[in-house]
Amino acid sequence: MIDILKVSKIFETKSQKIEAVKDVSLTIDKGEIFGIIGYSGAGKSTLIRLLNGLELPTSGEIIIGDDSIGALSKKELRKKRQKVSMIFQHFNLLWSRTVKENIMMPLEIAGLKKEEREKRADELIDLVGLRGREHNYPSELSGGQKQRVGIARALSNRPEVLLCDEATSALDPETTEEVLNLLLEIRETLGLTIVLITHEMEVIRKICDRAAVMEDGRVVEVAPVLKLFQNPEHGVTKRFVRDDIDDEDTELQIESIKKTFPNATILKLGFVGTGARAPIVSMLVKKFDLDINILSGNIKNTNEESYGHLYIAVNITEELLYAVIDELSKENVKVEVAQ
Amino acid sequence: MIEALKEMFSFEHVKLDAVWQATYETLIMTSVATVFAFVIGVILGLILFLSSRKKGRTNGPVYGATSFVVNLFRAIPFIILIILLMPFTKVLMGTIMGVWGAMPALIIGSAPFYARLAEIALKEIDKGVIEAAESMGIRTLELIYKVLIPESLPALVSGITVTAIMLVGSTAIAGVIGAGGLGSLAYMVGFTRNQPDVTLVATIVILIIVFAIQIIGDSVAKAIDKR
Incomplete structure (x- = not known):
């Protein structure tokens, strides 16, 4: 659906050249929710603006559907933007228009007749759950409602691709959840491709299928989301994953636990999918007759799987430890001995 | 001193029909010039805003030229602008006297001022x-x-309010050199015939x-x- 081929973007000011995007290549499939995560200044905002031609690449090519974005004439690009729409961190609604008028704006630009615009806007108001609010002005809405208007507006011309520019970063956690669920829902019902940029790993974890990690203009890691969490390779990815599951707290605890139980072995059990639901602790207790201290545990849900880890302290001989590791590997549980 | 004040507040020289006529002329000059200042000012403001927004081959020179013209006409004092424009006014309006003779100077004097206010309003979007x-x-x-x-309309309206009030003052200046209106009444009747009560009434109506x-x-x- 979307092919980004060796794309670079250099901004030139009088005093300096800034290379915002460096030699990025990505392929995004149709119907996929693809996340791009990075700290601010990593180049993700520029990258997403290259996809709808708000910025043009200095070199490289971007192909969406059958069109190469850089090769389109101005008129063709305007037409293409009706099929590659965008939502924004600060919603960017027109304060001078009501909810319904905002939603109808792309339809006016596309040249639809008045009755058709009204009809389509009504459908979208129902889709995003804003019935009863259609004649309010944006200033009378909450942040979450404003983003719903933004989403309805972006969907009005039945796009093939939806670009989300930090769409939940200005929202509180609860509203973020609502907006993310809405995005999942419209992907299911409308089958569109969603590309989102964010600096919150939580957003990637909750709705993305695959994600790219950006640092300093480059894509440093691309993988299915579950793999990013289980097996982050790059340092930046590890930081994002650790921030999301608050591992630092656990590490602190381990230090103090070691002092309290100097003879205990501390194990980190990592599990994914089915392993996350199996009663492994009681199995260990029954089968090996162990005394187990549970130190900390964590389970997170991605849009398709669960993954997590559990820290336990046990008094165990080396021999028995190998038996335990063998047994747990049958349940797809990865065991690490914390030092 | 007391005598002068007494005379000012006697209102014995005030002729109502002359005041009405002068008020009417001031209102016509102000409102027509305001409409033109709005239209021309918004167009100039849009040119300034759009050409300053993105780098392009033509945008730099367009901004430079428009900005220069706007600054030029804003720098000329209004009383001098009227005199300077007289030959042009004569050709365009057929007269340099009365309400219509004042119109070109009023519009050319106020539109560039409003253009800057419109540019500021657009930049606030x-x-x-x-x-x-x-x-x-x-x-x-x-x-x-x-x-x-639509998104800059409140600021555009505030700007045109300021411009219209400035234009009321400009019509009074134009009145002194023959444009009619309340300025003319205050000067030609109030001052030259030594009838300060007329000047006072003209001032009150302007306020x-x-x-x-x-x-x-x-x-x-x-x-x-x-x-």
């Missing part, structure tokens, strides 16, 4: 909203009348007009602002 409109595939003309003007413009402008700006 949220950049994100313009970007959102562009992400929908909007054409420049649609951007102007669907986004730029009422200025206050009315301010109140109307403020309430319109408030009513259209949905932020």
